[in-house]
């Protein structure tokens with residue numbers, strides 16, 4: 001298996017910051033994967049919801065993209081197909097293949113640079129839909145006892161941006177219906193390109209939307225759009241995104257996050273909750 005020593009984590013996250021991992025591993029078989037779980041580890045998807053601190057990670061960061069990367073379709077009836085997809089598959093590939101199969105439902109994932117495993121963990125959502133709504137079952141490895149089991153949809157407790165915790169998702173089964181997706185795809189593509197800095201280094205939305213409001217709106221109202229600390233800046237396009245303009249450090253980003261949260265609390269009394277995960 002491919003093992004990288006003292007690997008900069010900034011190369012593995014969309015935000016592009018972080019210290020080094022003592023080891024970064026791409027297991028290729030199930031046995032290799034299980035072996036890596038014996039020591040301290042962290043499972044990474046595409047690193048698109050993560051901000052690693054500048055500290056080094058004293059353990060192994062494990063990518064599942066080489067061992068859980070299968071994708072197949074099975075007809076259920078004239079209207080529906082069962083999609084079996086590995087936890088390491090990118091959402092981009094999943095969406096592309098589903099559209100090719102004439103299935104619709106996942107168009108809301110256009111432009112989300114994550115993986116199936118990451119989407120199950122965070123219950124990735126947009127435009128009123130979320131990933132776990134489409135799940136029939138997931139195959140998981142329990143982080144505590146390393147046992148493998150299946151979780152049926154009714155066993156999974158999920159809500160807005162809250163998905164499965166303390167488990168490693170190795171496979172997911174989704175049920176999708178036949179249907180045209182081009183119109184919704186082009187609508188969502190246009191919206192994302194117009195409203196989010198998707199061509200820049202970011203970790204997506206920093207904060208969850210508070211009930212009945214938008215974190216971006218509140219941050220904009222306190223006048224922080226465009227604010228910069230070092231090479232980190234609050235996006236001019238969407239105030240809930242922090243952009244790494246070059247050599248931003250974790251410290252720069254954290255200072256901006258604290259500023260956003262404090263100012264919004266001062267002015268609106270709203271406590272913003274992080275959507276991104278800070279690790280390390």
Ligand SMILES: Cc1cc2nc3c(=O)[nH]c(=O)nc-3n(C[C@H](O)[C@H](O)[C@H](O)COP(=O)(O)OP(=O)(O)OC[C@H]3O[C@@H](n4cnc5c(N)ncnc54)[C@H](O)[C@@H]3O)c2cc1C
Pocket residue numbers: 014042043044045046047048049050064087088111112113114115116117118119120121122123124125126161167168169170196197198202203204205277
């Ligand atoms: C430009 C941009 C747009 C975005 N738009 C959206 C959006 O519209 N909606 C939204 O919800 N999010 C959005 N995001 C955030 C992010 O892309 C999603 O949360 C994504 O699904 C995370 O997947 P990932 O593979 O990158 O996970 P990572 O960031 O790598 O990891 C996130 C968490 O998932 C865990 N994890 C990863 N793989 C597994 C696995 N196999 N089993 C169990 N746990 C696992 C990790 O340990 C970590 O705790 C956006 C991000 C960017 C950069």
